[in-house]
Amino acid sequence: MFQSAWTEKLGIRYPILLAPMAGGPSTPELVAAVSNAGGLGSVGAGYLKPDQIRSAIHEIRKLTDRPFGVNLFVPELPDTTDEAAAEMIKHLNTYRTELGLTPIKELPVVAETFAEQVQVLLDEQVAVFSFTFGIPSKDILDAMKKKGITVIGTATTVEEAKRLEASGIDAIVAQGSEAGGHRGTFIGQAEDALIGTMALVPQIVDHVSIPVIASGGIMDGRGMAASFALGAAAVQMGTAFLAAPESGAHAVYKEKLLTSPEDSTEVTRSYSGKPARGIRTAFMDDMRGYTGTIPAYPIQNALTREIRQAAAKANNPELMSLWAGQGLRLATSREAAAIMEQTIGQAEELVKRMSAL
Amino acid sequence: MFQSAWTEKLGIRYPILLAPMAGGPSTPELVAAVSNAGGLGSVGAGYLKPDQIRSAIHEIRKLTDRPFGVNLFVPELPDTTDEAAAEMIKHLNTYRTELGLTPIKELPVVAETFAEQVQVLLDEQVAVFSFTFGIPSKDILDAMKKKGITVIGTATTVEEAKRLEASGIDAIVAQGSEAGGHRGTFIGQAEDALIGTMALVPQIVDHVSIPVIASGGIMDGRGMAASFALGAAAVQMGTAFLAAPESGAHAVYKEKLLTSPEDSTEVTRSYSGKPARGIRTAFMDDMRGYTGTIPAYPIQNALTREIRQAAAKANNPELMSLWAGQGLRLATSREAAAIMEQTIGQAEELVKRMSAL
Numbered sequence: 001m002f003q004s005a006w007t008e009k010l011g012i013r014y015p016i017l018l019a020p021m022a023g024g025p026s027t028p029e030l031v032a033a034v035s036n037a038g039g040l041g042s043v044g045a046g047y048l049k050p051d052q053i054r055s056a057i058h059e060i061r062k063l064t065d066r067p068f069g070v071n072l073f074v075p076e077l078p079d080t081t082d083e084a085a086a087e088m089i090k091h092l093n094t095y096r097t098e099l100g101l102t103p104i105k106e107l108p109v110v111a112e113t114f115a116e117q118v119q120v121l122l123d124e125q126v127a128v129f130s131f132t133f134g135i136p137s138k139d140i141l142d143a144m145k146k147k148g149i150t151v152i153g154t155a156t157t158v159e160e161a162k163r164l165e166a167s168g169i170d171a172i173v174a175q176g177s178e179a180g181g182h183r184g185t186f187i188g189q190a191e192d193a194l195i196g197t198m199a200l201v202p203q204i205v206d207h208v209s210i211p212v213i214a215s216g217g218i219m220d221g222r223g224m225a226a227s228f229a230l231g232a233a234a235v236q237m238g239t240a241f242l243a244a245p246e247s248g249a250h251a252v253y254k255e256k257l258l259t260s261p262e263d264s265t266e267v268t269r270s271y272s273g274k275p276a277r278g279i280r281t282a283f284m285d286d287m288r289g290y291t292g293t294i295p296a297y298p299i300q301n302a303l304t305r306e307i308r309q310a311a312a313k314a315n316n317p318e319l320m321s322l323w324a325g326q327g328l329r330l331a332t333s334r335e336a337a338a339i340m341e342q343t344i345g346q347a348e349e350l351v352k353r354m355s356a357l
Numbered sequence: 358m359f360q361s362a363w364t365e366k367l368g369i370r371y372p373i374l375l376a377p378m379a380g381g382p383s384t385p386e387l388v389a390a391v392s393n394a395g396g397l398g399s400v401g402a403g404y405l406k407p408d409q410i411r412s413a414i415h416e417i418r419k420l421t422d423r424p425f426g427v428n429l430f431v432p433e434l435p436d437t438t439d440e441a442a443a444e445m446i447k448h449l450n451t452y453r454t455e456l457g458l459t460p461i462k463e464l465p466v467v468a469e470t471f472a473e474q475v476q477v478l479l480d481e482q483v484a485v486f487s488f489t490f491g492i493p494s495k496d497i498l499d500a501m502k503k504k505g506i507t508v509i510g511t512a513t514t515v516e517e518a519k520r521l522e523a524s525g526i527d528a529i530v531a532q533g534s535e536a537g538g539h540r541g542t543f544i545g546q547a548e549d550a551l552i553g554t555m556a557l558v559p560q561i562v563d564h565v566s567i568p569v570i571a572s573g574g575i576m577d578g579r580g581m582a583a584s585f586a587l588g589a590a591a592v593q594m595g596t597a598f599l600a601a602p603e604s605g606a607h608a609v610y611k612e613k614l615l616t617s618p619e620d621s622t623e624v625t626r627s628y629s630g631k632p633a634r635g636i637r638t639a640f641m642d643d644m645r646g647y648t649g650t651i652p653a654y655p656i657q658n659a660l661t662r663e664i665r666q667a668a669a670k671a672n673n674p675e676l677m678s679l680w681a682g683q684g685l686r687l688a689t690s691r692e693a694a695a696i697m698e699q700t701i702g703q704a705e706e707l708v709k710r711m712s713a714l
Binding site for chain 2: 157158176198220227263
């Protein structure tokens, strides 16, 4: 059930994509577990150096011979002023001191590695290249096509979906406002493009002819069946797998996820400079009162990195980024294979029951 | 298809509820059209005086012998200071002058009529009493039960849904963040309770045992089938009917609705003092820069009423409230009966097609 020409071409049994979760959760174990269970695992590789991506791919290939994807962030030029950065550095030094880190005076070097990241994907000929925050150049997309790599982009509005289809890619993730982590918005303001999955998917489906992958708030077979009703060809699930034993999310992060209600998340620019949905923390609350300008991504991300890492070491969730979607009451700590099985079984059962009504 | 013991008891053929749209759109014609087509029409009567509600009920009964509902706002005591109100009066006098209205110096009288509104519903023994913004007293709920009136409340979080079930009502509207118009939130801040329908419905369904009615972003048979997959017993649709010929929405409002993209709405307190989702206007943009405190509902609502009315007379949408949900690209100007028929037919077809996959 739920198969299509597209999933067949992709070589996956079930149209369930693991959301790429950059910064730790998408370990080779989690990626391989989802692919081995018939879905499409995916590495959130946006923050990884080219050689780290290569190692991750090799490790996953030791664990599965099924297809999987690698997700990258399309770079933008940050328009942050030196004054905004200097003011933020001063502000964040308070946290550094609190956590025992040396205060800093200057921006850490933010090296641009997108071209090299892309080259690794081409060299390794991964099954799927997915991206967020924009559209890669035609040269990159052509090179992917030449290698037979399936390319998937991310849209938060109909306009973005149309732009993505026009670029010649193979499928589009429709990212509803429920989704955890970074907003993929690349036209206009991300805060204006918080469209719920129920509304976003059918509107995008009506305006493009390539497959649409529903994401945002999909946690089980109910969400999966609902997404197919809305016209999606597949679903992408992240939060549902975040507390699985294979996920690399920190223990206190998993605990927060499993004990927080559905209204405990919000969209914040405070951690990375780009809007992202996560469980509310003391850091987010504090930054709401910040009167300066939050530097754009990747500046702010670089400025908070060591703080987040030190907080993780100290088991202090209040200074960590706890990306999560709004379905978090439905998160479970079961193994990825069990989550896959439950999701598929429930979706099939539901469709049968509905048709008998 | 899609019938249940609950819809049977309610005496409706299809589990589609017209969202109560206060302030004009839910004319007797629209309410009766939805009920005559097998759904449950509903009057948004929150702003109506008791005798206006009685007349509306009588008019609807001339047009249909099917059941319909009446929706009221549960009153709260506004905690607005005199200074905040005085500052807002001064600010809004600019608009009054622009529209040819006499500037005002004092708050208009906001008469509390909830008890009398409720009495009309009891006297007339309407089929359904629905409410938003809280929970009516036990006395009121008991009186409704005694008259055999079905009572439906509105929840935007799991916690609110549990509270509503505990009050002994018959069903709960789960209002997703996509929904147009006022947020029903009555515990905590409405801005924190913007949970997408895809995430909200299954989480509420898991925590209550009474029927859950999905609302927010549901525009056609795809949304209807998706809602049933999520566990809903019925759907509530407002924006889908807003541009129908039977709707009392102003012509320029309908035109805006039919030509605006999905990311053109936002949640604002500027018109009524209570957060509500509507198409962005110059008034909303302007009020974003207002440095004072926006008085709470119903104060701010009373202060902007004549401005909105004068703007409507002048065909100026930029000073009107244009409540709409995020599904607005799917709105149509067809008759209510055609919208009902298309929705049901598409949902049935979809379920059949999905079960054959």
